[in-house]
Amino acid sequence: MNEKETLVWVRSSVLDDSVALEKGDKVNVQNSLDAPGPWGWTLATVVEGHDNLFSQKHLGADEEEKKVGLSICCNKSMHNGQKLHVPVTLLRSSEGSSLYLANDMDMADEDAVDGSSSLPPDDLIDLTHVNEPSVVDVLSQRYEKDVIYTHTASNLLAVNPYKEIPDLYGHAVMETYWLAGEGTSFDDGVPTQKRSSGALARRASVAVPRRISGAAARTISDGRRESGANVDGDEADVLPPHVYGISDHAFRCMMSMMEGGESDITLASLGGKLNQTIVITGDSGAGKTTASRHVVEYTTRLSMLRSRAKKLDELGYKGRKTLSQSTQGQSAFRLSRNPSMARAVNIELRVVQSSPILESFGNARTFLNDNSSRFGKFVELQFKENGSLIGAAIETYLLEKVRLVSQSRDERNFHIFYEFLASATEEERKKYLLDELTAKDFTMTCGSGTFDRRDNADDSEQFDELVDALGLIGIGNNDMEYIFSLLSALLHISNLTLLSVNDEESKVEQENEHLDQVLTLLGLEYDALDAALTSFSIQIRNQEYVRKLPKEKAEKGLEALAKALYGALFKYIVRTINDNMRPSSTDKKAGSIGMLDVAGFEHFERNSFEQLCINYCNEVLQQQFIKLVFLAEQREYQREGIDYSEVVFGDNKEVLDLIDKKGHGIIAILHDQCKVPGTSDRTFATNIYQQFQSHPRFKASRKQKANQMFSIVHYAGSVEYDITGFVEKNKDEVPKEGSQLLESSSNPFVRKLCAIITEHHKPITTGAKFAQNRGVGHELTTQLRDIRDRIDATQPHYIRCFKPNSDLRPGDFQPALIANQLRYAGVLEALLVSRNWFPHRYKHAEFYERYHQLAKDELKDFNGSEREKCQLLVNMVAFQIWELMQETDAVEGDDESKNMSFRVDNVGLQVGKTKVFLRHKTFEYLEYLRGRIIVNHVNKINALLRGRIARKQYKKRMTALMSAQTYARRFIAVLKAKSILRRNAAATKIQKTWRGGRDLARYKLIKLLVAWTQAHFRGWEGREQFRQLQEDQKKRKEEQKQILQEKQRKLEEEQRKLQEKQKKLEEEQKKMEEEQKKVEEEQRKLEEEKKQMEEEQRKAEEEQ
Secondary structure, eight states, rough: OOOGEEEEEEEEEHHHHHHHHHHHHHOOHHOOOOOOOOOOOHHHEEEEEOGGGSSSSSHHHHHHOOEEEEEOOTTTSSTOEEEEEEEHHHHOSSGGEEEEEOOOTSSSSOOOTTOOOOSSSSSSSGGGSHHHHHHHHHHHHHHTOOOOEETTTEEEEOOOOOSTTTTTTSSHHHHHHHHHHHHHHEETEEEOOOOOOOHHHHHHHOOSSSSOOOHHHHHHHHHHHHHHHOHHHHTTTTTOOOHHHHHHHHHHHHHHHHHHHGGGGHHHHTTTTTSEEEEEEOOTOOOOOOOOHHHHHHHHHHHHHHHHHHHHHOOOOOGHHHHHHHHHHTTTTOOOOOOGGGGHHHHHHHHHHHHHHEEEEEEEESSSSTTEEEEEEEEEEEEOOSEEEEEEEEEEEEEOGGGGGGGOTTSBBBBHHHHHHHHOOHHHHHTTTTTOOOOOHHHHHHSSSOOSSSTTHHHHHHHHHHHHHHHHTOOOOOHHHHHHHHHHHHHTTOOOOOESSSSSSSSEEETTHHHHHHHHHHHHOOOHHHHHHHEEEEETTTEEEEEEEEEEHHHHHHHHHHHHHHHHOOOOOOOOHHHHHSSSSSSTEEEEEEEEEEEOEEEEOBBOHHHHHHHHHHHHHOOOOOOOOIHHHHHHHHTTOOOOOOOOOOOOOHHHHHHOTTTTTTHHHHHHHHSSTTTTHHHHHHHHHHTTTTTEEEEEEEHHTTTEEEEEEETTTTEEEEOOHHHHHHOOOHHHHHHHHHOOOOOOHHHHHHHHHHHHOBBBSGEEEEEEEEHHHHHHHHHHHHHHHHHHHHHHEEEEEEESSSSTTTTTOOHHHHHHHHHTTTTTHHHHHHHHHHOOEEEEEHHHHHHHHHHHOOOOOOOOOHHHHHHHHHHHHHHHHHHHHTTSSSSSSSGGGGGGHHHHHTTEEESSSSEEEEEEHHHHHHHHHHHHHHHHHHHHHHHHHHHHHHHHHHHHHHHHHHHHHHHHHHHHHHHHHHHHHHHHHHHHHHHHHHHHHHHHHHHHHHHHHHHHHHHHHHHHHHHHHHHHHHHHHHHHHHHHHHHHHHHHHHHHHHHHHHHHHHHHHHHHHHHHHHHHHHHHHHHHHHHHHHHHHHHHHHHHHHHH
């Protein structure tokens, strides 16, 4: 090693201590080695030193006093440009933890024309030196270029950019990754094969799309060019790391197992299984929700694209373009607020649209993440044998219902409440009794004083997307109205108030302005609501007694009712989604791809039961990762007798035993406490303090015990938990009175939710009956056990998400935070395992069948067991791989390297009892050697075929030439004959034309004379007929006139008679009127006489 060219990473604190020593300051060297302080590394070049600096040899006393000259070349260091002499004792701490070899990025991908690159390799496994500062530096450089995805062998690392990166996602990018996996491309909707062999295309699709970087890639490319292979076609299929890539990889693995089964040797070498699982892990705010959404979108899109390609092949060329355009239109289909069209929506679109629904109802803004999942979910996508998506199922875990009644500072409630209030129209506000109220007017949404989102998501737009998604998923208008009515009721419930009657009694305030809305929306009566919240009944000797509740307990009951209603609503929505995504028919050979997304590891100022459950989930996933990556590998190596380098990794089994050990863990103790009447958080705290006082992962100081707190040393660090509320939250009780209240509702939707509530929450009257309920912690343990079994039964693929900073700022990459996440996630250890261990393996027969062509001559006459054949084959291919490695400068030749056993050990090949094990690089070299032989055979076949085709073409051309001459002579003769025929035909035509003209003139003259004669005769005849008609018409008019005159005379006579009669009648009427006047005159006289007589009679009476 040339020391002047050695680039190293030096711990920054060591440089500071070295400078202090040169100034004469006192430095505690031992403490600086044992506790190096915060993460910080500086890039430097070794300019002076000794050869033992990076060896594991023990340093003598004289060597320990020596110093190493370092030239600092880090712009961010205060020592940049300085030359420092650092004592070896500071650098040579435990296994060189203060000094690491750095990478000069020679292994970078060849993106530029000159072979250089501005980016580190896509896969960390290609780094020359793997260590913590190098890995962090690679991630930092890629992050600065907005390259957020990086491979670690088969796993994917994703650093959250906290911003939208142009052209990183979308249908065009999806189709690019699909085409790379399929080995096809589309030209105006017509698929064309890129690879020459469908089998090779399927084999190549097994590996995650990424570059084979470094010198190995250059050698392989050179070899292909020398052999005449199509390098451009293969390199065009290589794509950078992406969440689409790992999703595509999972799909290809599933399809290969369904199509090839156990015969697929490539997948067998990777331990392939039919069903796949994509596990997404990371801290809160690391981008897991976004990654899970892209996984679902790509996998469903992949199914659509694959189905389209199948249909194109069936329809033929003519129908392909039309089908392509129609499929593109379908993928872009968006449904407005018209759920009736949901029947026409395909299963792929329904699966995609389930994500915004679950995010609205299950996500919220937290201190660390603006779109934090407050529940865990496992999405299983089910496929037919041809790769078409036939159904999906969603399981949810641990909905954080406590958020409904309590939010910490800078946090919000679930998104749906803010989206609903921000987007409700005037008509909807009247319908749901919201009036002019906003999020600031409800206790449920203003508890923390935070109303917006820092990720610039618009609540109104999110609500519009939610309504579209609900319609697409199959939820009708009536159900939507029920859902929004319940949301409005929950908002009003949070504003209800309870009044204290005395110390032991309380009541619901009737004057509360939100009470009528609650009663109307939930279909309840005031008396029933008041009784359910402020009293409870107990059964003693077959007699029921009712007792009142104080205000504090009544408020807890109101909160429990709200949480139960929202939890039931969430379950109802999930079930409805599952019902609409359930496959219509089952396929025995169908495979599945699962996607697990749980809330990330959480560590807040105050951590309670919810954080313990979430962190417990993450502990289980970490243990599963350790089990799959480390422990299972070690056990197989030991069974097979394989030598492997030890990798120290952190095992969190002690933490899991502390939390979920049967009968003795924290959850078991909590469950037992909840069974006993009268227990409290204090009794639970006392029990765990006594049980775990000597446990290495459990901490509880005197101060913590006094405040009912404890700490657990998780894999991600120590977290302090507040025991307050543990017992109540684990019970998650719904009082009997609350269930009865909901059952009495006149609202059918509320009664439906009540049925969901009572499925898992039987009515509880005493603590002794808690055994009927399993409790939140016990149920979670059962669910996590099921998750572990599922992952064990499938082929897992890991996406490890990281947050670059805690403030959600784009472009801010904090190395200390990233390094901490890399440490507790075990990424570095997994990377070392992938480099130094053996990720590829074959059974002896499979290895021999696949690679025996590499030593065909040596194996031809060898008769031995399968293992002996494999050992001889390994010895032969090790020599070829060694030569390749020397060509790429991957190894240096010396006397020891000429030994065959030395070569076999160093190229990464080992023969076990039943299998042959290969390192990742060795597998790539072997595939190159095998591919080179295949290419040579293909070239020979191509040469033979081209020769045969050329000979056939020569014969065809000679035959065509003779035929052309014959046709030419015949053509000339025909032209001459046609010329003579044309002249004769022209003369005949002239004669015919003259005779025709003469006869035509005669015909026209005769025709004119005949027409004149006919016209003259017809005119005379017509005039005669017209004259006769006029005479007849005149006669008819005279006759009609006489008839009319006679009728008129008769009418006049009758009129005269009628007038005479009328005159007589008038005279008679006049006489009658005169007689009537006479009668009236006589009558008047009689009345006067009568009056006179009455007057005389009155006078006579007066006189008497």
